[in-house]
Amino acid sequence: MAIMGATGAVGNEFLRILEQRKFPLASLKLLASARSAGKTLKFRGEDLKVEELTEKSFKGIDLVLGSAGGSIARKFNPVAVAAGAVVVCNTSAFRQDPQVPLVVPEVNPEDIAWHKGIIANPNCSTIIMNVPIWPLHKVNPIRRLVVSTYQSVSGAGAQAMAELEQQCRDWSAGKAITKSVMQHQALFNVFSHTSAVADNGYNEEEIKMVNETRKIFHCPDIRVTATCVRVPVLRAHTESINIEFTNPMTEAQVTQVLSKAPGVRIVDDRRKNYFPMPIEAADGDDVLVGRIRQDVTLDGRGIDLFVSGDQIRKGAALNAVQIAERL
Amino acid sequence: MAIMGATGAVGNEFLRILEQRKFPLASLKLLASARSAGKTLKFRGEDLKVEELTEKSFKGIDLVLGSAGGSIARKFNPVAVAAGAVVVCNTSAFRQDPQVPLVVPEVNPEDIAWHKGIIANPNCSTIIMNVPIWPLHKVNPIRRLVVSTYQSVSGAGAQAMAELEQQCRDWSAGKAITKSVMQHQALFNVFSHTSAVADNGYNEEEIKMVNETRKIFHCPDIRVTATCVRVPVLRAHTESINIEFTNPMTEAQVTQVLSKAPGVRIVDDRRKNYFPMPIEAADGDDVLVGRIRQDVTLDGRGIDLFVSGDQIRKGAALNAVQIAERL
Numbered sequence: 001m002a003i004m005g006a007t008g009a010v011g012n013e014f015l016r017i018l019e020q021r022k023f024p025l026a027s028l029k030l031l032a033s034a035r036s037a038g039k040t041l042k043f044r045g046e047d048l049k050v051e052e053l054t055e056k057s058f059k060g061i062d063l064v065l066g067s068a069g070g071s072i073a074r075k076f077n078p079v080a081v082a083a084g085a086v087v088v089c090n091t092s093a094f095r096q097d098p099q100v101p102l103v104v105p106e107v108n109p110e111d112i113a114w115h116k117g118i119i120a121n122p123n124c125s126t127i128i129m130n131v132p133i134w135p136l137h138k139v140n141p142i143r144r145l146v147v148s149t150y151q152s153v154s155g156a157g158a159q160a161m162a163e164l165e166q167q168c169r170d171w172s173a174g175k176a177i178t179k180s181v182m183q184h185q186a187l188f189n190v191f192s193h194t195s196a197v198a199d200n201g202y203n204e205e206e207i208k209m210v211n212e213t214r215k216i217f218h219c220p221d222i223r224v225t226a227t228c229v230r231v232p233v234l235r236a237h238t239e240s241i242n243i244e245f246t247n248p249m250t251e252a253q254v255t256q257v258l259s260k261a262p263g264v265r266i267v268d269d270r271r272k273n274y275f276p277m278p279i280e281a282a283d284g285d286d287v288l289v290g291r292i293r294q295d296v297t298l299d300g301r302g303i304d305l306f307v308s309g310d311q312i313r314k315g316a317a318l319n320a321v322q323i324a325e326r327l
Numbered sequence: 328m329a330i331m332g333a334t335g336a337v338g339n340e341f342l343r344i345l346e347q348r349k350f351p352l353a354s355l356k357l358l359a360s361a362r363s364a365g366k367t368l369k370f371r372g373e374d375l376k377v378e379e380l381t382e383k384s385f386k387g388i389d390l391v392l393g394s395a396g397g398s399i400a401r402k403f404n405p406v407a408v409a410a411g412a413v414v415v416c417n418t419s420a421f422r423q424d425p426q427v428p429l430v431v432p433e434v435n436p437e438d439i440a441w442h443k444g445i446i447a448n449p450n451c452s453t454i455i456m457n458v459p460i461w462p463l464h465k466v467n468p469i470r471r472l473v474v475s476t477y478q479s480v481s482g483a484g485a486q487a488m489a490e491l492e493q494q495c496r497d498w499s500a501g502k503a504i505t506k507s508v509m510q511h512q513a514l515f516n517v518f519s520h521t522s523a524v525a526d527n528g529y530n531e532e533e534i535k536m537v538n539e540t541r542k543i544f545h546c547p548d549i550r551v552t553a554t555c556v557r558v559p560v561l562r563a564h565t566e567s568i569n570i571e572f573t574n575p576m577t578e579a580q581v582t583q584v585l586s587k588a589p590g591v592r593i594v595d596d597r598r599k600n601y602f603p604m605p606i607e608a609a610d611g612d613d614v615l616v617g618r619i620r621q622d623v624t625l626d627g628r629g630i631d632l633f634v635s636g637d638q639i640r641k642g643a644a645l646n647a648v649q650i651a652e653r654l
Contacts, residue, residue: 148475150477188561189560190604190605201618201621202623223624225623225624227567292528296529306554
């Protein structure tokens, strides 16, 4: 087995999850850019040396967990497949390729079967939304979603997390706040997700939530409008989701379905004002779901949810490892 | 003139705004609880002493700006009115009283005329939403709003702002994060607004956004579903607003209307990924509006907006002073 992009935030999480879940593997190869080659990372009590990713890296490898960026994936995924490996790819490069399944194991595990060497792992915000809404969609088809996200800086990588932490320390020391990784100041601020904005005004992150949900659900008609926003949180994304169903559905029915849904944990105590929070979703496997309530504007066909899930785990590394386990 | 609740976050802002706008006044009396009496606050270069609020405080007072909490308002507003003053009340105590106008000067200034001694200042999130959507509603009636907020801790008062700052310093010093003002940790977290949750699952803040918008717009039919969320921002609230209009409307038409709207400043540079941010809305008078785009799910009748406005200024003190100016 190999990890491509082992030194990033998701790469590090792959190591933790493979160890926690006792993933069966005979050997583990850590691949990264020449800059990171030679570093060592701990795995099952041993120091593993990071090797430089080259076209020869995949000899004898059965399975690759990839999280090294889109251009690396476009270049090296075919090389790995040609060498006989299956790649679970965490970048956006192949997600819309009709030859490549896009999989959330709680939603469409059956799509794993038709892979041709590459299986794509969806966008983090998409996964965290799809896990709780899929079981509802199965019993009452969703017509329209209006989602606003509260995304942690971990989605921008380990360096962005370090930058937010440094901004916190600098502010506390009375120093000027600087930024080089993220376009805008993260501390004490929120800003629209800085992926490129398309002609229709939606940014790439928002377009992913639309197109990936349609592909994963095999439902090209589902209507999604998303507003993706970065907040000063280190890890775990939170989302405010408004659902319009085809048929009426009570909040009791929704709670009933979600209480049995895989990958979901209900956190919804109205009296204690205790609902999903990213500091509690962080480092966990479940998507926390709360604020479950009937939308007062949709004549019984609407539900509002507030959800939070660890972006690095379920939004990235855990989802990929779950795919690998099923493989 | 008197300020009731002079030592709070909004009370302090009243002083700044009266000075900045050269509000015409012969004398200014600062009123607060016995605990704060004796403190001094600067106004126009002079030290003004804070006096204890009592039933005798309003002799000779024409105008009261009040921001001392609902129970104080219920007790002292009628006393001030009986003494001949007009009260612009910043609490929620009288907002739904049919005898009391609820006013955003950019929306319904004509309602000031029928006051009977008290004029209510709306909820901060409501004001910041209403300023940009009212001019759109006038040309194309809004049917339904789905709004998710990113509210700063200033809405919970000066002590909450101090608590977030202290959490930042404690984290930076490697100390445990403590909390006593806010129910949940604010630093590196987001949480559902902690106002009481009603039987229908909406919290008080969300219900205010529904009911107050209806009263201010004189439009009891407008449908609003809101999810109110606290984020680790010091001041200025941000909101993701999805609008369903009665008739089709392009983003160009929306931008055209908003470019002439009072109290609105468009910040919407797609190429630079530069949109409204609370650190830029803070200390300003305008509601910043951006991410103006046609909702892809509503067949031309939907628009998404992302807005940010200073909660203490336009969301509270400035709006009240604007009402006082018209009085």
